[in-house]
Amino acid sequence: MRKIENFIAGEYVAAGSGQRFDKRSPLDNRVIASISEAGRPEVDAAVKAARGALNGEWGGLSTEQRVELLYGVANEITRRFDDFVEAEMADTGQPSHVMKHVFIPRGAANFKVFADVVKNVPSESFQMATPDGRGALNYSMRVPKGVVGVICPWNAPFMLMTWKVGPALACGNTVIVKPSEESPQTAALLGEVMNAVGIPRGVYNVVHGFGPDSAGEFLTQHPGVNAITFTGETRTGAAIMKAASEGMRDVSFELGGKNAGIVFADADFDAAVDGIFRSAFLNSGQVCLGTERVYVERPIFERFVQALKVKAEGVKFGRPDDHNANYGPLISQEHRDKVLSYYRKAVEEGATVVTGGGVPQMPGELAEGAWVQPTIWTGLSDNAAVVREEIFGPCCHIRPFDSENEVVALANDNVYGLSTTIWTNDLARAHRMAARVEVGITWINSWFLRDLRTPFGGAKQSGIGREGGVHSLEFYTETRNVCVKL
């Protein structure tokens, strides 16, 4: 069993209270790690270390020097690729191919891309006239926000954590990461990488624990934290926003979604089935960008439902390193209970269960894991709870539609507005739809195709702010204007 400690000022340290909690494997519910739970003293120490680094060596580096260090972090992650894959697989139980091809490479890319961004971003300048005819020159400069609190979820832990740490450090901030209690390992491992490449002590800190009355709350309430970036549930975002209002600290939030997938009859049928399958079921449906509401134009509705059913029934459950398997469990028993409660609710609300709806039979010790079947429903009213609320599991409801106006209204009829995936061969219609669906991210004939320079974030209750490329600089820096009278 692994022992995971907090990482403060470049050292792995156990909490003074001696308090620890267990991490269980989603595969079989065995305890796989014991984690030190940070209390207020550890959060204080982390904030002090982060402030010290800002005022010390880190704060004195040039952009070029920081950039070189961040390239080093990216390279070291790649060198230790297998360690990251193994740690993330242990925490999440997800298949090795998802780790190797999506989540861990993105961790390295998140440092490289933002190093490139800060190296190349220009600053603005305006010349102005003055009454004496000599004029003045305005120019802007970006300075780090300071100490940034980074609160992370468990669904793609390393990718989502580095998506925040990469730009924060590139901009010259220091960070204190609070990983999810369900996925502490890769954040801890990243401390070794930081030390190996010579990132000054105190720049990257990790405190472990839970949310309320634990490390998450202690960190977000700490007056020494200048800004907070968070990915997770909308309700948690509201609690963090309240904490951040004390001291007028800035927030950047990527929150929940109840994303619509829209398939027109003229779409490339097989590509649309593959795309919707991936968007609904990748990572066992635990992706905030995932599709839980599918709208299919009536002429192809029945055929589409049958094709998606065949794919959902084709998944092979098993351990991440089992080459015959391609499908993992949910993150925890607790999350499985939540997802299964929606599976029951769908039936109570009158759904036709096209496939799934329960738990798969798993052999031996895997029977204790957090497995659920990919599930497809049809026939529910637009007001059903499973059609309106974020479930965050491998499930979707499919409903027919007859016109563009109708499907736009259906897609927008939700409090969330994170992303959508639209399938059609009519480009004019694709552009019209993109302008009308109220989301932060629209994919046409694709899903989760990511260019890290693009703005990323949600509309409505799906978030506040945009991160990605230069948009990240808006959050991770303070812009100053300097006006020079000539």
Ligand SMILES: NC(=O)C1=CN([C@@H]2O[C@H](COP(=O)(O)OP(=O)(O)OC[C@H]3O[C@@H](n4cnc5c(N)ncnc54)[C@H](O)[C@@H]3O)[C@@H](O)[C@H]2O)C=CC1
């Ligand atoms: N990417 C996304 O949009 C995600 C959405 N979710 C949704 O959230 C549901 C619950 O998952 P959780 O991991 O429990 O999400 P959560 O939003 O409760 O937790 C995310 C992070 O926030 C921390 N946290 C919780 N309460 C806090 C507080 N008051 N102050 C400071 N930090 C706090 C947690 O310890 C964790 O590190 C999921 O079932 C899913 O619906 C979960 C993970 C990711």
Ligand SMILES: O=C(O)/C=C/C=C(\O)C(=O)O
């Ligand atoms: O690609 C990104 O930067 C973010 C993806 C977000 C998720 O996968 C998520 O929060 O589930």
